[in-house]
Amino acid sequence: MADQKNDKPAKPQSKPQGSSGGGWLSRIAPGVRNPFAKRETPENLWVKCPETGEMIYRPDLEAALWVTPSGHHMRVGARDRLKITFDDGEFERIATPSVVEDPLKFPDDRSYHDRLKAARKATGEQDAMAIGVGKIQGQETVVVVQDFAFMGGSLGMAAGETFIRAAKEALERQIPFVIFTASGGARMQEGTLSLMQMARTTLAINELNAAGLPYIVVLTDPTTGGVTASFAMLGDVHLAEPNAMIAFSGRRVIEQTIREVLPPGFQRSEFLMERGMVDKVVSRPDIPKVLGSILKTLMMGRASSKAA
Numbered sequence: 001m002a003d004q005k006n007d008k009p010a011k012p013q014s015k016p017q018g019s020s021g022g023g024w025l026s027r028i029a030p031g032v033r034n035p036f037a038k039r040e041t042p043e044n045l046w047v048k049c050p051e052t053g054e055m056i057y058r059p060d061l062e063a064a065l066w067v068t069p070s071g072h073h074m075r076v077g078a079r080d081r082l083k084i085t086f087d088d089g090e091f092e093r094i095a096t097p098s099v100v101e102d103p104l105k106f107p108d109d110r111s112y113h114d115r116l117k118a119a120r121k122a123t124g125e126q127d128a129m130a131i132g133v134g135k136i137q138g139q140e141t142v143v144v145v146q147d148f149a150f151m152g153g154s155l156g157m158a159a160g161e162t163f164i165r166a167a168k169e170a171l172e173r174q175i176p177f178v179i180f181t182a183s184g185g186a187r188m189q190e191g192t193l194s195l196m197q198m199a200r201t202t203l204a205i206n207e208l209n210a211a212g213l214p215y216i217v218v219l220t221d222p223t224t225g226g227v228t229a230s231f232a233m234l235g236d237v238h239l240a241e242p243n244a245m246i247a248f249s250g251r252r253v254i255e256q257t258i259r260e261v262l263p264p265g266f267q268r269s270e271f272l273m274e275r276g277m278v279d280k281v282v283s284r285p286d287i288p289k290v291l292g293s294i295l296k297t298l299m300m301g302r303a304s305s306k307a308a
Contacts, residue, residue, distance in 0.1 A: 050074070065284050073241045073284055075221065077123060078130035078147040081180055085143055085288055091134030094142075094169055096126040097161040106189040115189070119150045127158035128183070131166045136178070137292020139299065142170040144179040148222070152184035155227055159187075160197030163231065167204035176214040176295045181232045185225020198230035205234050214298040218287065219246050219269065219278065233277075237294055239287065240269035240278045 051072040066074040083089040102112040128150040146153040170177040186194040217235030221244035247267040265271040272278045
């Protein structure tokens with residue numbers, strides 16, 4: 001005779017009182033939960049050096065002011081630049097002036113409004129220039145920073161208005177003006193209105209000169225196009241970061257035009273310093289100290305001339 005089958009499901013065994021149901025590890029170490037759970041690693045924890053390909057731990061790179069072990073000076077945003085320039089990283093932000101957006105209704109596969117919106121979200125800045133006022137080695141100074149991450153640091157109406165606002169701030173406070181340049185040139189979405197900023201910024205510099213206030217330019221990688229053809233080359237003193245590209249047109253364009261091969265290092269800061277276009281090449285950690293020395297000397301001379 002076949003065994004009789006029991007169709008009733010078996011009752012689940014009850015768990016002992018006090019059991020958390022976490023397995024054997026939870027019984028011997030109650031505070032441990034999900035010890036083998038997958039942890040997400042931040043995507044930007046390691047940064048690749050553009051020059052050598054070396055992978056660098058991001059906190060170490062930040063501590064080195066974004067200068068890699070090989071000496072390559074990586075690009076930095078406006079906030080970081082202002083922070084590392086002023087004493088103890090303390091400064092006052094000056095609001096960026098508002099301008100009409102997309103005045104030419106520029107046709108493109110992506111609207112100019114959308115490009116501006118994306119750039120603002122990525123950088124946290126209103127446009128390609130930012131203003132800060134603080135002390136550099138004890139000398140109160142207005143500092144403007146061009147952020148290459150914002151549409152290539154392109155010069156448009158907003159950037160022009162920001163430059164003029166910073167110059168007026170320097171005139172009102174009777175303090176020096178320093179700019180860190182980084183740009184691919186004029187902003188094509190604004191056409192001639194963008195090119196007009198070259199003349200407008202030049203006039204603002206003339207006002208600083210008339211008032212006897214120092215205007216110092218720190219050229220960073222890259223500084224090109226209309227920016228090089230205007231306020232980037234009108235400083236009382238021109239400093240530059242190592243190996244920064246400083247040019248009007250690109251190397252390939254020039255070679256194709258003149259049908260010649262350009263020399264090694266052409267358009268780099270060291271090459272230009274040898275030929276008198278740049279006064280001094282300064283490593284990023286040393287820039288505040290060098291700037292402070294220059295500004296104090298120039299302001300001292302201004303005080304002496306006033307007394308005379």
